[in-house]
Amino acid sequence: MAKAKSAFVCSECGGQVPRWQGQCPHCQAWNTLTETVVEAGGGAGSRFAALAGETSRLQPLSALQPREEPRQPTGIDEFDRVLGGGLVPGGVVLIGGDPGIGKSTLLLQALAQLSNTLPVVYVSGEESGEQVALRAHRLQLPESRLQMLAEINLERILGTLRGARPRVAVIDSIQTVYSEALQSAPGSVAQVRECAAQLTRFAKQSGTSLILVGHVTKDGTLAGPRVLEHIVDTVLYFEGDTHSSFRLVRAFKNRFGAVNELGVFAMTERGLRGVSNPSAIFLSQHGQQVAGSCVLVTQEGTRPLLVEVQALVDAAHAPNPRRLSVGLEQNRLAMLLAVLHRHAGIVCADQDVFVNAVGGVKIAEPAADLAILFAIVSSLRDRPLRRGLAVFGEVGLAGEIRPAPRGQERLREAAKLGFDTAIIPKANAPRQPIEGMRVIAVDRIEDAIARARELDD
Known part of the structure; x- marks a missing residue:
């Protein structure tokens, strides 16, 4: 042989x-x-080419009639928010996260609710049917008509799905599925790519909403080829510390909704529960005002969130002062310290600077710049900022304060949660006053720090 x-x-x-x-x-x-x-010739590529030749035909774009497919809500509001309103018929969702963070729990809860009105199938490649039933019993899920299949062979899975014709199907997980057409082991690059492509083709042809669970590497990215993220329609990531009771689900790609949308969940004895007011978990409850704390109004997808940014500035005990940020971009912190020195005359060259976003949230937008600088200056001077102050704005290298998108929504969210003062970029100044909110618009970093000092006095 x-x-x-x-x-x-x-x-x-x-x-x-x-x-x-x-x-x-x-x-x-x-x-x-x-x-x-x-693999030998005549494999997946030739099969797909033959299928494409049989089913595809050329037609003008003007002859196609666009139609909006109604979304299918999952019954979990925070999950629907991340998806863009619900599941799309024929859409393929890839969800990844660290082991034990709650991927299977969330999907089992969603399918248990959907099974009351729709035919759904849960395919488990990592657990037996008895183990899944035990989890459902532990979560006290209501009796449902959820169909369960413990299988890792792709051809058998596709045969079962074609016979059952479910509206929603979950594959947990794509790394455990293998195709008999390939000789490589399950989880290899070839198997993951082939199985994902065939399952996606089935979803598009049948109209079944398909959810794939993916493993992640030690770096936090989806295991397998990056082409897997391009095949699917939506990519969701679970974030958060497994030692914390809160979980964040973020959309990194969504062909049918907003990117960077965020869903917030709390892990309880009965599974994951959506958090209706997520700003409350990102704001620390201090008995009195403390130095080094500033409230940022950030935007995650279509949702404004209030997050507390904390900074600790301390004398360095080594030749090279430390610059450490958690939940915020590290390189941007070094740039902001240089801007603070050059344009505001505040020196931190001999100080260790630590910055943290409370609650484990990761903030990538530059509108957090102003809040970071306010927290650093407050810690350096050991003077708390005014209670009820909310801040947002991007800081440029020339010391200018640049506008942030959706400034009106941010201000209204801060006012709704009881904040009465905001320091924002001048370009975001509202045309109409916001009830209960005093808005201070600034265009330079030195002016912003001076106005914040006046509020303290």
């Missing part, structure tokens, strides 16, 4: 090379090449 040929496939881009090397020549990533078996 002839020995099977092998090749090395990049787990980042899916590129293939005949022998191992440290760097992938296609995407320039290091240490991403893994050995896999080269």
Whole structure:
């Protein structure tokens, strides 16, 4: 029997090379090449080409009638928010996260509710049916008509789904599924790519809403080739510390909704429960005002959130002062300290600076700049900021305060939660006064710090 040929496939881009090397020549990533078996001719590519030749036909765009497919709510409001309003018929959702963070729990809860009105199927490749039933009993889920399948063979899964014709199906997880057409092991690059492509084709042809669960690497990214993220319609990530009771679900890609939408959940004895007022968990409850704390009004997708940004500035005990940020971009912190020195005359070159976003939330938008600087200055001077102050605005290298998107929504959210003063970019100044809110518009960083000092006095 002839020995099977092998090749090395990049787990980042899916590129293939005949022998191992440290760097992938296609995407320039290091240490991403893994050995896999080269499949014989007439495999997946030729099958897909034949299917495409049979079913595809050329037609003018003007002849196509666009129609809006009604979304299917899952019954979990926070999950529907991240999805963009619910599941789309024929849409494929990929959800990833650390082990034990709550992916299977959330999906089992959603399917248990959907099964009361729709035919749904839960395919488990990691647990037996008895284990899934035990989890449902532990979560005290109501009796439902949820159909369960414990299988990892792709051909059997597709056969069962074609026979059952469910409206919603969950594959938990895509790394455990394998196709008999390939000789490589489950979880390999070739298997993950082939199985995901075939399942996606089934979803598009049948109109079934498909949810794939994906494993993540130690870096927090989805395991397998990056092409997996391009195949699906929506990519969701679970965030948060497994030691905390709160979980965040963020949309990184969504063809049918807003990107960077955020859903907030609390892990309870009966599973994940949506948090109706997420700003409350990102704001610390201090008995009295403390130095180094500033409330930021950030925007996550279509939702404004109030997050407390904390800073600690202390004398450095080493030649190189430390710059550490948690939940905020580290390189941006170094840039903001340079701007603070150059344009406001406040020196932190001999100080250790630590910045943290409360609640485990990750903030990537530059509108957090002004709040970070206010927290740093407050900690450096050991003077608390005024109670009831909310802040947002981007800081440029020239010391200017740039506007942030959806400024009116941010101000209204802060006023609704009882904040009575806001320091914002001048370009975001509201044309009509906001009831109960005093708005201070600034255009320079030195002016913003001076106005904040006047409020303290």
